[in-house]
Amino acid sequence: MQTNFLGTPLKTPLVLASGVLGNNKAILERVWANGCGLPTMKSIGPAPRDGHSNPTVIDLGEGMINAVGLPTPGYLNMETEWLELENRDFPVNASIYGGSVEEFVMVAEFVATKRPEFIELNISCPNSDKHGMLFGVNADASYDVVSAVKKAVDIPVIAKLTPAAPDIAAIAKACEEAGADAICAINTAGPGMIIDIESQMPVLDFKKGGLSGPMIKSIAVRCVYDIYKAVSIPIIGLGGITTGKDAIEIIMAGASLVGMGTAVRYRGITAFNKVNKEIDDWLAAHNTTMDEIRGAAHREGK
Amino acid sequence: MITDLRPVMVTVADKEVHSDSFATLFFDFAIDFKPGQFIMAWIPGVDEKPYTISHHSPQRFAITVEAKGRFSKKAVALEKGDKIGIRGPFGNGFTISDKPNIAVVAGGCGMAPLAPLVDALEASRNREIILIHGARSKEFLLYPERFSTHRRICTDDGTQGHRGFVTELLEQEILARDILAGEDNDTPALDMVYTCGPEIMMAKVFAICEAHSIPCQVSLERYMRCGFGVCGACVCSDRVVCKDGPVFGSQTLREMEDFNTTALLKSGKPVPLNEYASWRCQ
Ligand SMILES: Cc1cc2nc3c(=O)[nH]c(=O)nc-3n(C[C@H](O)[C@H](O)[C@H](O)COP(=O)(O)OP(=O)(O)OC[C@H]3O[C@@H](n4cnc5c(N)ncnc54)[C@H](O)[C@@H]3O)c2cc1C
Ligand SMILES: Cc1cc2nc3c(=O)[nH]c(=O)nc-3n(C[C@H](O)[C@H](O)[C@H](O)COP(=O)(O)O)c2cc1C
Numbered sequence: 001m002q003t004n005f006l007g008t009p010l011k012t013p014l015v016l017a018s019g020v021l022g023n024n025k026a027i028l029e030r031v032w033a034n035g036c037g038l039p040t041m042k043s044i045g046p047a048p049r050d051g052h053s054n055p056t057v058i059d060l061g062e063g064m065i066n067a068v069g070l071p072t073p074g075y076l077n078m079e080t081e082w083l084e085l086e087n088r089d090f091p092v093n094a095s096i097y098g099g100s101v102e103e104f105v106m107v108a109e110f111v112a113t114k115r116p117e118f119i120e121l122n123i124s125c126p127n128s129d130k131h132g133m134l135f136g137v138n139a140d141a142s143y144d145v146v147s148a149v150k151k152a153v154d155i156p157v158i159a160k161l162t163p164a165a166p167d168i169a170a171i172a173k174a175c176e177e178a179g180a181d182a183i184c185a186i187n188t189a190g191p192g193m194i195i196d197i198e199s200q201m202p203v204l205d206f207k208k209g210g211l212s213g214p215m216i217k218s219i220a221v222r223c224v225y226d227i228y229k230a231v232s233i234p235i236i237g238l239g240g241i242t243t244g245k246d247a248i249e250i251i252m253a254g255a256s257l258v259g260m261g262t263a264v265r266y267r268g269i270t271a272f273n274k275v276n277k278e279i280d281d282w283l284a285a286h287n288t289t290m291d292e293i294r295g296a297a298h299r300e301g302k
Numbered sequence: 303m304i305t306d307l308r309p310v311m312v313t314v315a316d317k318e319v320h321s322d323s324f325a326t327l328f329f330d331f332a333i334d335f336k337p338g339q340f341i342m343a344w345i346p347g348v349d350e351k352p353y354t355i356s357h358h359s360p361q362r363f364a365i366t367v368e369a370k371g372r373f374s375k376k377a378v379a380l381e382k383g384d385k386i387g388i389r390g391p392f393g394n395g396f397t398i399s400d401k402p403n404i405a406v407v408a409g410g411c412g413m414a415p416l417a418p419l420v421d422a423l424e425a426s427r428n429r430e431i432i433l434i435h436g437a438r439s440k441e442f443l444l445y446p447e448r449f450s451t452h453r454r455i456c457t458d459d460g461t462q463g464h465r466g467f468v469t470e471l472l473e474q475e476i477l478a479r480d481i482l483a484g485e486d487n488d489t490p491a492l493d494m495v496y497t498c499g500p501e502i503m504m505a506k507v508f509a510i511c512e513a514h515s516i517p518c519q520v521s522l523e524r525y526m527r528c529g530f531g532v533c534g535a536c537v538c539s540d541r542v543v544c545k546d547g548p549v550f551g552s553q554t555l556r557e558m559e560d561f562n563t564t565a566l567l568k569s570g571k572p573v574p575l576n577e578y579a580s581w582r583c584q
């Protein structure tokens with residue numbers, strides 16, 4: 001199911017969510033070989049960071065809660081990885097984060113010299129006190145980050161948004177006005193918390209964590225629906241997508257590409273191949289195409 | 303019931319202290335199990351780390367911990383009655399060979415994942431197990447009374463058994479069999495070698511096995527967060543050690559360039575294995 005995204009041909013419309021598996025070239029390539037059209041690298045930050053201590057990722061059955069805390073070698077300490085990625089035959093989306101507009105620009109400028117197909121701005125991570133979400137819940141701050149990065153790089157820029165924004169459509173609109181080439185929605189929801197009642201302690205070391213997987217799918221569908229109404233740039237829809245029918249649903253809300261992260265927990269790395277097939281089967285059974293159903297839920301009378 | 307979802311607090315039912323730095327904690331709980339699998343152990347307010355299940359029966363299981371850093375020092379200091387959070391089991395475990403001639407090569411704490419494998423192998427008949435067991439010194443040899451199989455022991459300092467490395471004993475064993483096989487055609491070659499210990503040792507064991515065309519299974523260690531193949535913290539080439547492993551067979555090891563060369567730090571930075579090892583066990 002070949003598709004074209006911002007001028008780059010992708011072999012499938014499925015995207016690997018940032019922060020899931022994307023820690024080295026070999027695993028990105030394996031995900032790609034298993035049916036993912038666009039693997040996203042783990043978010044790259046301005047300075048080395050260990051992230052939080054464990055527990056950081058817990059499966060709740062209907063989804064996960066995580067506070068990994070943006071671990072990163074730091075953008076200047078990734079030479080081995082970039083060298084390996086130089087000779088790749090698959091596209092990559094490089095996710096980056098920063099604690100200020102200046103840091104975002106600094107990281108983006110450097111990462112752009114490594115020629116990933118896309119740069120994704122993580123302005124939406126809930127698991128750090130200083131980074132990410134502070135931008136994603138404020139339209140002016142989102143505008144500032146996106147426009148500064150757009151001026152600094154010549155690679156398509158994707159803004160990744162948080163469902164914690166009171167009006168996610170307004171944030172998306174601000175990003176579009178700032179020059180964003182696409183929107184990625186959503187990052188994890190919440191944050192939530194789980195408490196172990198025996199020890200009377202929050203389970204996550206960071207105490208709070210972002211929710212992902214099937215339990216947030218309806219939030220993701222609503223966000224993509226709202227954003228589709230507000231902007232005309234393409235949307236990568238993700239949040240709880242696990243099956244072909246989930247993918248069809250978020251495409252009907254307006255997504256052009258469909259991302260998956262937590263699905264890897266429930267269906268393995270082969271989730272991408274499985275979902276591609278399920279999408280194809282559904283489209284064939286309904287004698288339709290992805291282009292025809294995109295945004296279908298917005299039609300009058302629906 | 304302990305599952306691979308959120309941690310369940312369980313009480314330490316028994317504690318066996320092996321030495322200043324080693325202890326085994328027993329829990330009277332049922333857990334699904336295959337030799338080589340691990341659990342994530344959580345001490346609230348401290349950390350959560352992977353540990354192999356080192357004893358298993360339908361009613362109880364245990365982990366054996368070597369005191370190295372912040373978490374493991376707290377873990378070996380737990381007493382009977384204390385609680386710890388457990389989720390799991392995770393990982394693939396060893397594939398038990400149906401062939402008769404097996405060698406198990408353990409280095410230091412690497413005895414922990416191999417012990418339930420030896421138990422399982424001993425329980426099935428028509429097997430000849432050669433157990434080669436090495437440690438820094440005599441005090442670090444785990445479970446000295448546990449198996450009925452004869453052990454060939456070696457220590458770095460010669461305080462017990464052969465002075466030197468497990469790999470020397472493995473090579474001796476293989477060569478002796480080759481020579482005897484040439485003389486009487488009766489001494490069988492090894493059908494499978496299982497190993498766990500420092501990665502440099504496992505790499506040497508694997509190289510010896512490759513040179514003699516003996517299949518081998520090794521149990522790897524990497525920094526872990528989720529334990530179930532999502533976060534990517536534990537990648538080794540294109541495999542996730544927590545889910546695709548921690549046990550890998552010869553075929554996969556041949557393709558894993560990161561085996562014995564590269565591991566990721568907590569930050570995700572790939573570093574040479576010796577740098578990772580000194581970060582893990584200073
Ligand atoms: C699948 C699997 C099974 C395992 N099974 C067992 C087992 O059966 N028994 C067992 O004993 N162990 C086992 N381990 C290892 C175990 O999980 C721990 O890594 C080990 O116990 C050390 O943990 P710790 O928290 O005490 O040490 P750490 O706190 O990790 O400390 C180790 C050393 O590293 C240093 N260090 C820690 N963090 C940093 C940092 N951020 N920067 C620089 N230095 C740092 C510390 O100062 C210390 O000296 C297993 C590991 C895996 C992956
Ligand atoms: C363990 C884990 C780590 C994550 N790390 C990042 C990250 O570094 N950067 C980012 O933009 N999103 C990160 N996310 C969010 C995902 O990319 C995704 O937006 C979210 O999980 C919703 O999709 P899903 O339900 O398909 O997992 C992470 C999610 C998980 C579960």
Ligand code: FES
Pocket residue numbers: 525526527528529530531532533534535536537542543544545
């Ligand atoms: S520990 Fe998370 S993928 Fe292995």
